[in-house]
Amino acid sequence: MSHHPFFSLFEDPAHWQVFASGQSEGRLSRCEGADGGCGLRLEYDFHGGGGFVVLRREVRFCLPGTFEIGFLVRGEGPENHFEFKVSDPGNTNVWRRQRENVELPANWTNVRMHERDLPFAWGPAGGGGPSEVGAVEFAIVAGSGGKGVLELASPVFEDQTLRSPRSITATSHKQGFPPEAVFADASLTGWQAAPGDASPRWEVDFGRPLRFGGMVITWPDALPRRKFTVEVSGDGNVWTGIHRSSSVLGKMSHISTPGLEARHLRITFADCGCAALCSVVLRPDAFSSTPNEFIHAVAADYPRGWFPRYWLREQSYWTPVGSPEGKRRALINEEGMVEVDEAGFSLEPFILTGGKHFTWADVETSVSLPKGGAPMPAVTWKSAAFSLEILPWVDGGDDKLTLHVTYRLTCHQPTGDTRLVVAVRPFQVNPPWQAFRNLGGRSPIHHITCGRRGLKVEGREILTTPRMDAAGAATFDENGIFPILNHQGVPAAQKVDDTSGLASAAMVWNLPGGGSILEVTVSSPYFHNAKTATAAARSRAQARWEKTLGRVKWQVPASAEPAIHAMRTAAGHILINRDGAAIQPGPRRYTRSWVRDCVIMGAALAKIGLPFALREFLTWYAPFQREDGFIPCVVDRDGVDWLVEHDSHGQFLWGVREVFREGCDRKFLLEMMPHVRKAADFLIVLRAGRLTGEYRSGEHAACFGLLPESASHEGYLAHHVHSYWDDFWGIRGLEAAAELAEMLGFSDDSRRWKSEAARFQDDLLTSINKVITDKGLNYIPGSVEWADFDPTATSNAISMLDFAGLLPEGPLQGMLDTYLDGFHRKHRGEMQWTNYTAYEIRIIGAFVRLGKRDTANELLDFFLSDRRPCEWNQWPEITWRDPRSPGHLGDVPHTWIAAEYLLAVASMIAEEREATDSLVLAAGMRWAWIADGDGFSVEDLPTRYGLLDFRIRAKDRNSILVEIGRSIDLPPGGLTVVPPLPAGMRITSVSCRRGNHSPDELTGESIVVDSLPFAAEVRLEPREGSV
Structure with missing residues (x-):
């Protein structure tokens, strides 16, 4: 194998690239290996900070299922993290070996890795082992930091795939069924024990110790239930049992043996009547490297549809099912499988009719929400023979909260044998690439009991209306419920205990004789107080949602409905994801309360x-504040996370003011004021650390007057930086504190914080301009150290915090132009890309604020078209180019993104400008929204100036009617209407029926409203030169 590319990995440093984050540095040269061969020498320096230094070489080779690779390593320096990575040829999937807090050995030391030592790290593949390699990387990631040396030499590779075993034997065999046939590639017979063999056994000697992750046994047809034991040995004398089965059914048995290494293997049967094997296939370690990988391997051996889609490594999107009060939530996926509770088992429907077994893979599936966007999802199956509606909902208060799922089967071609099956499966809706703690993939079921009213699964009640016509459970040894269902039967067992945790059950209802419709509801109480579900209960639950989401009243044309309905769904999802007062940005993976997410989600709900x-959130969160004023970045069920993120202090202050602006709740403000004072003063203390002489000049001058380094988003975790995101929030937070203090009569505090905010703003703008000049940038950077291009984060300063008029105009325009160019090229297929994050939605609001209506609507159309799926009005945190790529999604729906969407669309209708204390209406609305139907009307839309009643309708191409109610106060900075106009048209006159206005003589594009209520007809004419 000396020709394998891995052996020449270190032959020339010129084949390698060095990448370093932030201020980290790496220098690569040649060194002499232990055997005198070529090696690599990396000198790295983190310059007192964090970050990483990476060595990367593009090199193509294949890896078999069982292998060993290795190299020699030595070095010097403090303890840091050491990583070895391989990626696929497309550089989208990565497998990684990590070692934390490693002190590199002073002498050459062997490092050896097997396939099990390179687990999947990330990428659209979602899991599995590496096969084709396109690049190799070594990384030093800062732990202690400092500087040091890494040397690498003597790479080795060995393909350890078993070619053929040394011997295969059995205690006996029938004529023509020898033991060797079990391993023969083209065997038509397999092995069978001879009649009368009292202790039949089949055995193999591999000839050397062999690693394998499991085996798949294929059995002869018509074999009775099997009882057998699998054992392994290192020497053929001392044997260890690794698997025991007492009642096996079905054509195949999948046996997991994670991390096993043995030379000898044998299978011993209870009697000769079941002692037969068609084949035994050994699988590599990846087969069972995790419990979820094992199920992936099992699913691949069965017909499509027998297992949920995600076990075939295809993305299956989900959405939450819950109540406006939040607390507990189920999930339903696109195929109609319902996960009853967090990390819980699932309910999955199947149809038996006409002698066939129908799964999600045999029908056309579609998803939907009720008209208006209330978050009550449905899934529909359609085939020529039938349709099936799957309708989950959550109802009941506090200790009576219950999940209900209604299955409505309509047969187009009724037959006497049509049955609805609702299976209990040991799987979550959350797929395995979402794995975190107990989340993702398997949901162990060890115990199932069938009763008259339903089932008890792991102690949890499953109740049915009407009662089941039949029910039964099965173990994994029996291949679950499917071999029986596939033959139109029902499992006989009424109680099972399964040590594998993969038990399943089937609840069965017969279509009534002569009928064509069957409706069944399955209920699962969250608190042991379930009530029988009725159709009225579902309609009552929907009415609650309509009432909750109906505070703002919309009358919009069909062209605006997708945008407005998605706003309502977004609000519903934010409510569902809450856990009491704790707002959370996801239903499963992100059940944590980050201040940044929660304040924005709360503002969106307002x-x-x-x-x-x-x-409620701020009242709950405030007591977690440290005595010195530090607001923690996140709190979850494990308590406070004290990771240093300095955006949280300003966000907390801004959020308190938003609550007061919406409700003028003086009692709340008095309760919050001690926390406000501590947080505002803590910001001043933080900033003081960057006002010393060290920062007035020299290499740190760009940090003068800023908040210290932090990890305010994931990109800064490895290397904390002076993040401008923190500073924008800090300034607006101090201004909010000053405003709140003024309202309560604390004038000294108000003046102090307002003055501090003004100086802070001057220092921030000086820093931004310095970094732009020093680095020669044509965009607004995200941080001092990285000078990173981050339009998604910077847009927050424009759309929500309203720094648009303060940022340098050229770089601001350059940033947005560069973003748009990349956006267009990606979606025209002119550049490679793998995924993106829909946080980019907030850029819509930035374009609205900058008067770029057409661009804002172009982005709106794209993001609406890229909902996953569209009909459920939601976005994942990570959107993959291929919607079925089994890549990590963050969470779905990601309700911080939902909140950014809601706020962006709201700004298109009514934009509050922080810097000028003004209100701008219709600045992002498109012509079709006011020209179609009866135009666009909204009542009771909250603004900081009161509840807005606003109607705008185009009578024709030359006339627009505008009405604004008296329910808001005229903003101190003015009220302007910027209506959408047909191409080439301008405003030429305004005829007021109520109120007054000031004409915009300069552009002919807006109306300044001077008094309320206001009603006017706006006349339009072509601009000069327009036709």
């Missing part, structure tokens, strides 16, 4: 008439 959630 924008749709639901301010209580932000008030």
Whole structure:
């Protein structure tokens, strides 16, 4: 194997690239290996900070299922993290070996890795082992940091795939069924024990110790239930049992043996009547490297549809099912499988009719929400023979909260044998690439009991209306319920105990004789107080949602409905994801309360008439504040996370002011004021650390007056930086504190914080301009150290925090132009890309603020078209180019993104400008929204100036009617209407029926409203030169 490319990995440093983050540095040269061969020498220096230094070489080779690779390593320096990675040829999937806090050995030391030592790290593949390699990387990631040397030499590779065993024997065999046939590639017979063999056994000697992750046994047809034991040995004398089965059914048995290494293997049967094997296939370690990988391997051997889609490594999107009060939530996926509770088992439907077994793979599936966007999802199956509606909902208060799932089967071609099966499966809806703690993939079921009213699964009740016609359970040894269902039967067992944790059950209802419709509801109480579900209960639950989301009243044409309905769904998802007062950005993976997410989600809910959630959140969160004023970045069920993120202090202050602006709740403000004072003063203390002489000049001058380094988003975790995101929030937070203090009469505090905010703003703008000049940038950087291009984060400073008029115009325009160019090239297929994050939605609001209506609507159309799936009005945190790529999604729906969407669309209708204390209406609305149907009307839309009633309708191409109610106060900075206009048209006159206006003589594009209520007809004419 000396020709394998891995052996020449270190032959020339010129084949390698060095990458370093932030201020870290790496220098690569040649060194002499232990055997006098070529090696690599990396000198690295983190310059007192964090980050990483990476060595990367593009090199193509294949890896078999069983292998060993290795190299020699030595070095010097403090303890840091050491990583070895391989990626596929497309550089999208990565497998990684990590070792934390490693002190590199002073002498050459062997490092050896097998396939099990390179687990999947990330990428659209979602899991599995590496096969084709396109690049190799070594990385030093800062732990202690400092500087040091890494040397690498003598790479080795060995393909350890078993070619043929040394011997295969058995205690006996029938004529023509020898033991060797079990391993023969083209065997038509397999092995069978001879009649009368009292202790039949089949055995193999591999000739050397062999690693394998499991085996797949294929059995002869019509074999009775099997009882057998699998044992292994290192020497053929001392044997260890690794698997025991007492009642095996089905054509195949999958046996997991994670991390096993043995020379000898034998299978011993209870009697000769079941002692037969068609084949035994050994699988590599990847087969069972995790419990979820094992199920992936099992699913691949069965017909499509027998297992949920994600076990075939295809993405299956989900959405939450819950109540406006949040607390507990189920999930339903696109195929109609319902996960009853967090990390819980699932309910999955199947149809038996006409002698066939129908799964999700045999029908056309579609998803939907009720008209208007209430978050009550449905899935529909359609085939020529039938349709099936799957309708989950959560109902009941506090200790009576219950999940219900209604299955409505309609047969187009009724037959006497049609049955609905609702299976209990040991799988979550959350797929395995979402794995975190107990989340993702398997949900162990060890115990199932069938009763008259339903089932008890792991102690949890499953109740049915009407009662089942039949039910039964099965173990994994029996291949679960499918071999029986596939033959139109029902498992006989009424109680099972399965040590594998892969038990399943089937609840069966017969279509009534002569009928064509069957409706069944399956209920699972969260608190042991379930009530029988009825159709009225579902309609009552939907009515609750309509009432909750109906605070703002919309009358919009069909062209605007997708945008507005998605706003309502977004608000509903934010409510569902809450855990009491704790707002959370996801239903499963992100059940944590980050201040940044929660304040924005709370502000979004307030924008749709639901301010209580932000008030409750801040009241709950405030006591976690440290005595010195530090606001922690996140709190979850494990407690406070004290990771240093300095955006949280300003966000907390901004959020308190938003609550007060929406409700003028003086009692709340008095309760919050001690926390406000500590947080505002803590910001001043933080900034003081960057006002010393060290930062007035020299290499640190760009940090003068800023907040210290932090990890305010994931990109800065490895290397904390001076993040401008923190500073924008800090300034607006101090201004918010000053405003709140003024309201309560604390004038000295108000003046102090306002003055501090002004100086802070001057220092921030000086820093931004210095970094732009020093680095020669044509964009607004995200941080001092990295000078990173981050339009998604910087847009927050424009759309939400309103720094647009303060940022340098050229770089601001350059940033947005560069973003748009990349956006267009990606979606025209002119550049390679793998995924993106829909946080980019907030850029819509930035373009609205900058008067770029057409661009804002272009982005709106794209993001609406790229919902996953569109009909459920939601976005994952990570959107993969291929919607079925089994890549990590963050969480779905990601309700911080939902909140950014809601706020962006709200700004298109009514934009509050922080810097000028003004309100701008219709600045992002498109012509079709006011020209179609009866135009666009909204009532009770919350603004900081009151509840807005606003109607705008185009009578024709030359006339627009505008009405604004008296329910808001005229903003101190003015109220402007910027209506959408047909191409080439301008405003030429305004005829007021109520109120007054000031004409915009300069552009002919807006109306300044001077008094309320206001009603006017706006006349339009072509611009000069327009036709």
